[in-house]
Amino acid sequence: MDPSEYDLAFFHREGFHRRDCAGCGRAFWTLGDHDRCQEAPCREYGFIGHPIFGRSYGLREMREAYLRFFETRGHTRLRRYPTVARWRNDVFFTQASIYDFQPWVTSGAIPPPANPLTISQPSLRFIDLEEVGRSGRHFTLFEMMAHHAFNRPDHEVYFKDRCTELCHELLVGELQLDPRAITYKEEEWEGGGNLGPSLSVGASGVELATLVFMEYIRDGDRLKAMPLTVVDTGYGLERFTWASQGTKTAYEAVFGSAYDELRRTFPPREAAILLDHARALNFMLTDGVVPSNSKEGYFARLLVRRALRLLAKAPEAPELVALLDRSARELAHDFPELGMHREDLHRVVVAEIERFGEAVERARQTIHRYDERMRSTGGKVTPDDLLQWYDSLGVPPDLAVEELSDPPAIPDDFYRQVAARHECEAPTSDYVEATEGLPDIPGSVPPTEVLYYLDPYTVAFDAHVVWAGGPFVVLDRTYFYPTGGGQVTDRGHLGDLEVVEVDRRGPWVLHRLERPAPFHVGDRVHGRIDPARRTQLMQHHTATHLLNGALREVLGPHVWQTGAYKGPEAARIDVTHYRPLSKEELHKVERRVNEIVREDRRVKSYFEARGEAERRFGFTLYQGGAVPGRELRIVEIEGFDVEACGGTHCTHTSEVGAIGILEVDRIQDGVVRLTFVSGERALDVREEHEEILREAARRLGVPVPKLPDGIDRLLGEVEETRRVARERRKEDLGAIAARLEATEGAGEKAGDVTLFVGEFELDRNGLMELSRLLTRSANRVAILAGETEGRGTLFIGSTASGVPARSVAEAARPAFDGKGGGNPSAATVVGEPGAPLAAALEAARKAARGLALATG
RNA sequence: GGGCACGUAGAUCAGCGGAAGAUCGCUGCUUUCGCAAAGCAGAGGUCGGGGGUUCAAAUCCCCCCGUGUCCA
Numbered sequence: 001m002d003p004s005e006y007d008l009a010f011f012h013r014e015g016f017h018r019r020d021c022a023g024c025g026r027a028f029w030t031l032g033d034h035d036r037c038q039e040a041p042c043r044e045y046g047f048i049g050h051p052i053f054g055r056s057y058g059l060r061e062m063r064e065a066y067l068r069f070f071e072t073r074g075h076t077r078l079r080r081y082p083t084v085a086r087w088r089n090d091v092f093f094t095q096a097s098i099y100d101f102q103p104w105v106t107s108g109a110i111p112p113p114a115n116p117l118t119i120s121q122p123s124l125r126f127i128d129l130e131e132v133g134r135s136g137r138h139f140t141l142f143e144m145m146a147h148h149a150f151n152r153p154d155h156e157v158y159f160k161d162r163c164t165e166l167c168h169e170l171l172v173g174e175l176q177l178d179p180r181a182i183t184y185k186e187e188e189w190e191g192g193g194n195l196g197p198s199l200s201v202g203a204s205g206v207e208l209a210t211l212v213f214m215e216y217i218r219d220g221d222r223l224k225a226m227p228l229t230v231v232d233t234g235y236g237l238e239r240f241t242w243a244s245q246g247t248k249t250a251y252e253a254v255f256g257s258a259y260d261e262l263r264r265t266f267p268p269r270e271a272a273i274l275l276d277h278a279r280a281l282n283f284m285l286t287d288g289v290v291p292s293n294s295k296e297g298y299f300a301r302l303l304v305r306r307a308l309r310l311l312a313k314a315p316e317a318p319e320l321v322a323l324l325d326r327s328a329r330e331l332a333h334d335f336p337e338l339g340m341h342r343e344d345l346h347r348v349v350v351a352e353i354e355r356f357g358e359a360v361e362r363a364r365q366t367i368h369r370y371d372e373r374m375r376s377t378g379g380k381v382t383p384d385d386l387l388q389w390y391d392s393l394g395v396p397p398d399l400a401v402e403e404l405s406d407p408p409a410i411p412d413d414f415y416r417q418v419a420a421r422h423e424c425e426a427p428t429s430d431y432v433e434a435t436e437g438l439p440d441i442p443g444s445v446p447p448t449e450v451l452y453y454l455d456p457y458t459v460a461f462d463a464h465v466v467w468a469g470g471p472f473v474v475l476d477r478t479y480f481y482p483t484g485g486g487q488v489t490d491r492g493h494l495g496d497l498e499v500v501e502v503d504r505r506g507p508w509v510l511h512r513l514e515r516p517a518p519f520h521v522g523d524r525v526h527g528r529i530d531p532a533r534r535t536q537l538m539q540h541h542t543a544t545h546l547l548n549g550a551l552r553e554v555l556g557p558h559v560w561q562t563g564a565y566k567g568p569e570a571a572r573i574d575v576t577h578y579r580p581l582s583k584e585e586l587h588k589v590e591r592r593v594n595e596i597v598r599e600d601r602r603v604k605s606y607f608e609a610r611g612e613a614e615r616r617f618g619f620t621l622y623q624g625g626a627v628p629g630r631e632l633r634i635v636e637i638e639g640f641d642v643e644a645c646g647g648t649h650c651t652h653t654s655e656v657g658a659i660g661i662l663e664v665d666r667i668q669d670g671v672v673r674l675t676f677v678s679g680e681r682a683l684d685v686r687e688e689h690e691e692i693l694r695e696a697a698r699r700l701g702v703p704v705p706k707l708p709d710g711i712d713r714l715l716g717e718v719e720e721t722r723r724v725a726r727e728r729r730k731e732d733l734g735a736i737a738a739r740l741e742a743t744e745g746a747g748e749k750a751g752d753v754t755l756f757v758g759e760f761e762l763d764r765n766g767l768m769e770l771s772r773l774l775t776r777s778a779n780r781v782a783i784l785a786g787e788t789e790g791r792g793t794l795f796i797g798s799t800a801s802g803v804p805a806r807s808v809a810e811a812a813r814p815a816f817d818g819k820g821g822g823n824p825s826a827a828t829v830v831g832e833p834g835a836p837l838a839a840a841l842e843a844a845r846k847a848a849r850g851l852a853l854a855t856g
Numbered sequence: 857g858g859g860c861a862c863g864u865a866g867a868u869c870a871g872c873g874g875a876a877g878a879u880c881g882c883u884g885c886u887u888u889c890g891c892a893a894a895g896c897a898g899a900g901g902u903c904g905g906g907g908g909u910u911c912a913a914a915u916c917c918c919c920c921c922g923u924g925u926c927c928a
Contacts, residue, residue: 298926392861421927821911830912
């Protein structure tokens with residue numbers, strides 16, 4: 001990065017000078033006389049015991065001081081965003097404040113909710129999980145305080161100079177940090193294809209803040225200027241609080257008395273881990289993470305299990321639920337939503353604790369059995385076994401060792417080996433731009449006025465063509481709903497041409513026609529939307545909201561929508577839940593939604609300022625994913641459910657008609673999928689189902705209510721028939737065996753051995769069963785011929801130790817070009833089609849006889 | 857989203873290329889006034905589903921489905 005990027009007027013105005021750090025070699029700006037930048041490792045921690053700010057702040061005071069500082073300097077204060085980044089599909093969690101605005105605001109697609117703005121964003125990072133408690137400064141959940149500005153060519157808010165000035169003013173003016181203690185270190189920042197200069201703000205050994213200026217797009221080796229430049233800052237709330245108190249570790253400063261209390265039972269590291277995990281879990285669970293074995297749920301499970309293992313070490317330790325509760329009560333002062341659904345949260349956690357117990361018990365049994373087997377066979381349990389158990393059973397090696405009578409040593413690099421096992425996995429991204437395959441529209445084309453938001457009932461309209469290319473047409477206004485928000489596209493006609501797909505691209509709605517459009521810019525066209533399809537989609541969409549509301553009511557507020565699809569045939573909704581739905585819960589949900597339908601509640605759709613909507617309804621608005629626009633479209637089912645949603649909806653619940661849930665699946669640990677129908681489709685499906693029932697009943701010859709009995713009867717009969725057939729076969733074979741044994745001379749004597757030789761109309765299995773009957777006593781050999789799928793088959797069974805069946809088979813094999821083998825007691829040979837079976841039988845007889853006489 | 861492990865009798869599991877097993881539970885009989893217990897006998901399996909390899913597959917290979925677990 002060019003040094004001139006950092007040559008800020010602010011630095012010169014204030015008398016900063018630029019130096020190269022004697023430690024890391026990087027350039028930095030300072031008012032002091034340091035020869036090194038003031039960050040670890042170039043500078044040791046100097047603030048422990050010597051707080052660097054004017055006074056000591058608590059977490060809350062520090063947050064408030066920060067936000068107010070920027071508020072009084074023209075920034076709008078924003079409430080926190082959820083810690084689960086549902087609006088993105090490239091990450092699970094909000095890891096920094098800028099995540100709140102990616103990708104739509106930072107790409108310029110949507111205006112920022114405020115500009116400039118300030119926020120303290122709870123963020124989750126699991127990269128340094130092992131460092132939590134150990135380093136004295138790491139957390140899985142931390143608050144990133146920030147001020148952001150988004151600059152367009154036509155609207156410059158502020159950039160490097162003013163940003164740095166604000167930061168300096170905060171540190172020196174507001175917090176009374178010695179201005180000479182600060183260093184602004186030059187660092188290049190790059191991420192997501194963008195880059196720009198950044199300043200790392202250090203003092204007394206601690207990195208207090210990072211000021212990032214997103215300015216360029218990497219285009220091969222060249223840099224292109226971004227149309228929208230972004231001020232992205234990050235100030236660690238915990239770090240600021242710590243530095244203001246100068247305690248030994250950040251945990252004392254952040255957790256306060258809760259830390260002191262836990263320290264009576266646990267060593268410092270464990271106390272810090274427990275409090276950190278409790279805090280992170282409260283945010284995660286409140287924001288709708290349900291512990292599970294995949295995706296974001298796994299991280300909740302990880303924290304729960306780590307905490308449980310620590311708690312299990314001390315008999316006088318609090319219960320996990322109590323620990324979480326205590327943490328939630330404190331957090332609720334600043335984040336009221338964290339205290340709101342404690343009982344539901346308890347149920348989620350208790351269910352998770354139970355599952356952990358089951359997993360441990362299962363693992364214990366498996367390991368115990370394995371240990372017994374090793375003990376009896378003289379085998380040894382290896383370190384590889386420990387690895388395997390950790391990976392597949394979830395037993396940490398120290399726990400596994402406790403179960404073993406002769407445990408192996410746990411390798412020092414155990415977790416490295418675990419990591420190595422997972423090394424070859426390439427991270428895959430299914431991030432597909434919704435605009436893929438769509439044409440580029442010139443920026444000069446006026447945006448489409450979307451009318452379906454205002455009136456979902458109008459299905460015929462006139463509009464003007466503003467752009468046309470291939471089969472795509474953009475109109476100045478449209479009632480066609482484009483695929484989005486889980487609702488599939490409208491269909492219909494523009495003029496005489498069929499509209500097969502409608503998509504949204506930026507500010508335009510693209511109508512895709514059945515063939516290249518004969519339209520020209522300026523043409524007036526008549527649009528007609530397929531009304532039946534639209535109605536059905538509206539019914540399914542409103543029904544989805546109704547179900548979501550009912551699920552939250554019946555199962556609890558931990559239920560969040562994780563996905564949805566509304567098609568013309570059926571719709572489905574995926575929600576988080578920690579166990580399969582019971583039949584009763586399902587019935588309750590179905591009854592409840594149909595009740596709301598009958599009550600004919602109003603469904604209001606309107607736009608509202610984001611902050612106002614959040615204040616009124618909370619984050620549960622973002623069921624379909626949070627869109628960080630300035631204005632939200634709110635769909636409110638009066639007194640029942642409120643969501644931010646861009647879909648077309650009925651205006652009264654009665655229009656939805658009946659709702660029928662067709663299927664319930666657990667599509668993933670922690671996620672339940674309901675497939676359902678409403679409106680006309682519900683009636684159709686019900687008719688179909690009734691017809692199926694009637695037909696099934698007719699075929700069984702029972703009335704519909706007796707169907708289950710009828711099926712039981714039928715199954716009983718099938719089983720009986722099978723039993724009888726099996727019995728019959730057994731009898732038949734028994735009769736053959738008995739006849740052979742009784743017939744004089746049928747059993748050929750060879751020394752002590754009795755040989756039974758014969759050809760039967762039996763296949764391999766039949767021969768095998770017959771052989772079994774003939775060789776129930778010792779010193780018998782059965783050499784039986786039959787046919788399997790057109791091939792001559794020989795089966796040899798033996799209870800004579802001197803006459804191994806396998807040897808007999810081998811002797812017979814060449815006689816009819818056969819293949820086969822077996823063991824001493826049983827063997828099979830199958831010949832080529834048409835090969836002389838009789839010769840093979842004779843060869844086998846001779847061989848068996850020879851062997852018998854040789855030993856006799 | 858990926859890796860690994862697992863899916864066999866009502867339950868818990870063994871078997872891991874050659875003729876489906878153990879323990880508990882169940883049924884009957886013996887014993888007992890009865891119960892428990894013991895002894896004896898018996899019933900109960902498309903070895904998750906579908907393909908393939910093989911003379912032969914619960915067992916090996918592939919694809920699904922389900923469960924668990926680790927990791928992102």
